[in-house]
Amino acid sequence: MVRSLKILGAAAAAMGACSAFTAPAAQPASFGLQQSRPLSPAAGPLHASASVFDAPTTGGGVILDRPETETQDRTRYTDREMLPNGEWILRIYNDNVNTREYVAVCLVQVVGLCEGRAYHTMQDAHRNGIAKVGEYNQEVAECYEEQLGERGIVCDVVMENGGE
Secondary structure (H helix, E strand, O other), rough: HHHHHHHHHHHHHHHOOOOOOOOOOOOOOOOOOOOOOOOOOOOOOOOOOOOOOOOOOOOOOOOOOOOOOOOOOOOOOOHHHHHHOOOEEEEEEEOOOOOOHHHHHHHHHHOOOOHHHHHHHHHOOOOOOOEEEEEEOHHHHHHHHHHHHHOOOOEEEEOOOOOO
């Protein structure tokens, strides 16, 4: 512990005596390690010296130009492909085979609905005979329909406008 404090003290003393632009006056301490290459350039020590304290103090400051920024196109996308919800509606139907809890669990697992929304969707199908699960792009809606059908849930996909 004492040896490491001595090493740190020697390193701090060596660092404090030089700046980033001047070579140290004395050879740096090797701390018992053999160096593989010299720390200073082969051409000789640097003699130029500058620091932040050498800045002019006559009231003149540096004026910076305002940086150029790129402006983004802020047009709204009206294309149907950019909408998060598609124009295909996934619907489930009430049946006498599956329990209400099973239908809600399938909606959570397949479609990714939260448990509350899955329960309310299942209750709508139970009361009204049909319920809208959600609006999706065609591929997503058909994928959900296929997976729910494999689990025995009666469902279909229709276009938002009423077409098949």
